[in-house]
Structures are given as C-alpha cells and as structure tokens.
Amino acid sequence: MSSTPRTRARAQTLADITRIGREHLAADGAAALSLRAVARDLGVVSSAVYRYVSSRDELLTLLVVDGYTELGDTVDAAVDAADGPKQKFLALGRAVRQWGLREPARYALLFGSPVPGYNAPAEQTTGPGTRVITALVTVLHSAWTTSRPDVEADSPELASLHTSFEEIRQEMGTDLPDELMALGVMVWASLFGAISFDVFDQYGATTFASRDDLFEYQLGILTKIAGLE
Structure with missing residues (x-):
C-alpha cells in the first residue's frame, strides 16, 4: 500500500529535523540542542516543529x-x-x-x-x-x-x-x-x-x-x- 502525500510530507519533515539536529549536535553538542534553533534553520515557527517533535528529549531520541x-x-x-x-x-x-x-x-x-x-x-x-x-x-x-x-x-x-x-x-x-x-x-x-x-x-x-x-x-x-x- 503506497503512502499518502501527507505521510510522505511528514516523513520528509522528520528527516529534515533529524538532519538539522545532526548539524547542531556537531556544532554545539548534545546538551545545547534546541528545538527553537532547529525550527529557525528549518525556516518555520517553533510551534510547527512541536507538531513533529514534542521536546528536546524526543529530538535526542531521534538522533x-x-x-x-x-x-x-x-x-x-x-x-x-x-x-x-x-x-x-x-x-x-x-x-x-x-x-x-x-x-x-x-x-x-x-x-x-x-x-x-x-x-x-x-x-x-x-x-x-x-x-x-x-x-x-x-x-x-x-x-x-x-x-x-x-x-x-x-x-x-x-x-x-x-x-x-x-x-x-x-x-x-x-x-x-x-x-x-x-x-x-x-x-x-x-x-x-x-x-x-x-x-x-x-x-x-x-x-x-x-x-x-x-x-x-x-x-x-x-x-x-x-x-x-
């Protein structure tokens, strides 16, 4: 069964969040990870990111x-x-x-x-x-x-x-x-x-x-x- 456009869009957004999270991890370390900073680099407001990743801990788990x-x-x-x-x-x-x-x-x-x-x-x-x-x-x-x-x-x-x-x-x-x-x-x-x-x-x-x-x-x-x- 093929995925829907919404499912594909969600998977792509999570992949982008993970990619940007990796960049911040390499630059600033795990303790300094910030969803707000990830949202900024993703080009969206922070509330949009929270629909996909609810907390810093969830971002760490993704990484x-x-x-x-x-x-x-x-x-x-x-x-x-x-x-x-x-x-x-x-x-x-x-x-x-x-x-x-x-x-x-x-x-x-x-x-x-x-x-x-x-x-x-x-x-x-x-x-x-x-x-x-x-x-x-x-x-x-x-x-x-x-x-x-x-x-x-x-x-x-x-x-x-x-x-x-x-x-x-x-x-x-x-x-x-x-x-x-x-x-x-x-x-x-x-x-x-x-x-x-x-x-x-x-x-x-x-x-x-x-x-x-x-x-x-x-x-x-x-x-x-x-x-x-």
Whole structure:
C-alpha cells in the first residue's frame, strides 16, 4: 500500500529535523540542542516543529536512533563483505572506528558521557542500539562453535553472573558457556575502549605517529585473545 502525500510530507519533515539536529549536535553538542534553533534553520515557527517533535528529549531520541541505525548499517555492510570470522571481526572493528572518526559528535552521543537530564527510551533505542553487539556475537559464535578458545572452565569468579549470562543467551540466541560469554564481553569492551580513546582524543594529538597502525595492532591482539587466528 503506497503512502499518502501527507505521510510522505511528514516523513520528509522528520528527516529534515533529524538532519538539522545532526548539524547542531556537531556544532554545539548534545546538551545545547534546541528545538527553537532547529525550527529557525528549518525556516518555520517553533510551534510547527512541536507538531513533529514534542521536546528536546524526543529530538535526542531521534538522533540516537538515527546514529545507531547508520552505524548498524555501516557495520553490517562491512561484515557481510568479509569472509570468515577473523576477517569479519576485523571488518567490524574497522567499520566502527571509521564511523566514529567521521562522526565524532554522534559517536559521543551514543557512547560518550550521558546527556544531563536525558534518559533514552528503551523501547525505541534498544533494538537499534544492540545491532553492533549482535553482529559481534554472531561473528564470535560462528567461530567458537567450531574452535573454542582456551579459557578456564567453571571459573569461580563467574558464578554470580550465571543468571545474567543466561538472560543474554536467551536474548542473543546463543548457547555459549559463561566463560566464553565473559570473554566476549572483554573483547567488546576492549574494542570500544580502543575506539573511544581514539575518537575522544584521549591519547593526545601527537603521542603516536600513526593511530591507524596502533589500532591495527590492538585489533590483532583482540583477534588472538578471541581465538580467531
């Protein structure tokens, strides 16, 4: 069933609001987002924008979902184009980093410090927000079902986390044991930690001659830790 002109017009207006919101996010940061400023750049009175986006928080949610969706699409395309778990893992890591370096303000909105006073609605953001970790779990699961890394079985430190891992297994559709679930969490945290240090310039501008080479080294280490060699 084709959309009506009114539906198309509404979708276009929301797309324009999101686009302008991205521009303001990059220029002024998330905490300074203003619907009035967006309305001004859109060329309409603020009351017209409120018919589409009722508050600053709703605008932030639009931008969060937009960012997660674009990042998810970017990662999926990179992973789908690679062959084998190792290459897919490398492609995933590179894709996230490249997107973050290209879109530092949007990366910061998704993975940086929380915006004061804003709580992302789970029913709108959880699906888009878990696409990258779902892709990572899929890559690791495909490798670990045939060749599992050497990890300590029945680790006493993980006993209290068994129920948590079981819930994740149900959500992700995997049967990996607790030890491999914990290893996956470490790989995930380490990957995003390395990317965040780079995107947020935590290393300092002149500390390393080539951050690309540093990241490739870090990816290689994570590949070995994950047992993907």
